[in-house]
Amino acid sequence: MLVTRSQLTHRDREVRVEAVQGLVTLAGYGDDEARELLREIVTDYRDFDVEIYSRALNRVEVFGDQRLAEPLLAALGDTDHGCQLHTAEACGRLGVRAAEPLLVALVEHPQVLVRESACYALGDLEATTAVCALARSLDDESEYVRAAAGEVLADLGGADAIEALWSAFRARRYRRPHYLAQALARCGPDIHDRLVEATAHDDPEIRFWAATALGATGEERFEPVLARLAADDHATTPTGAHVSTGAKKALRSSRRRRERRDSGQPAL
Known part of the structure; x- marks a missing residue:
């Protein structure tokens, strides 16, 4: 052809x-x-x-390859051509580290898809310098952007990234923050211990999402906590969800994850 x-x-x-x-x-x-x-x-x-x-x-x-770095940077900064969404993705996939400052600026772009793409590109670049910008994106008006920022912060790790996720979780600014539960599940033992403590919090919504996060870890050691919530905690969240129901789902999720892991299948 x-x-x-x-x-x-x-x-x-x-x-x-x-x-x-x-x-x-x-x-x-x-x-x-x-x-x-x-x-x-x-x-x-x-x-x-x-x-x-x-x-x-x-x-x-x-x-x-890296020969495209210069034109990609030009396109990324070109506000008139309307190509920043795909350019951001390409910069991330090709490892164009010089794009980091432009990508940080794009997390405040007027278009949702561009902001989301910029978050993921910063994650591809492992841009630890972008933690503050990504932390601000946890308050983005779009759940898609908040979820992208949460996922990338969990991937980047480090004290500042993890504290940003935990603060957003405790602040309860948005309904049904499932993306925060998934992100916190990937943040390691220190956060997992905090999640266990959060299952005794006064707020049923905190308890509900802490249970969800613990289930997403796939770790058997959290099953006694989840089983207790499933059996005894019948409080409801502001959205009408029962903590006990959330804990039961978390138990099932935890077991599915372990089964997949033990059989060599990719994580959910």
Whole structure:
């Protein structure tokens, strides 16, 4: 299949899309000419429409390398072209560490998907310098962004990241913070001990989500605590959920996770 640059800028959208898809396929099979043309899309991104640029970046792993760092940084800072969402993802996947300051700025972008993408890209870059910005994103108006920030903070670890997650959990600013429970479950023994203590908190919502987090660890040692809550704690949260029901679900979740782990399957 021969793909030319003129097809990528053709006035017919179907021709353009078919051309970039063909290039991605060829590049995946090791075609150097296809890879070079895909790199041209990134380097000369202003010459192509956003869809073609985005479709190319969706498979940046088959043609991208550090030679694309400079044009990716240019596109990431280009507020007029409308390509920051996919550019952020590409910077993360290619390890463009120079993008960190721009990505930190993008966690406050007006568009939800761009903010979410920036959070995940910072996680890909293991950007510990972004902990403060990600901590602020735990108060984002979008649950998708809050969840992304929580996941990345858990991955980054470190005292500041973990304390940010714990503070958000204790503050109870948002309803049904399942993403915080999942993030805290991955934060290690010190936080797990705090979660056990939280199962005796005065607030039933704290107890409910602490139980959920303990179940998400998949650790058998927390089952006695969860079993006690399941049997005895019939209080309800502001959203109408029963702590006992949450604990029962947490018990099932814990056992499923251990079964998958013991059988060599990937974690849920």
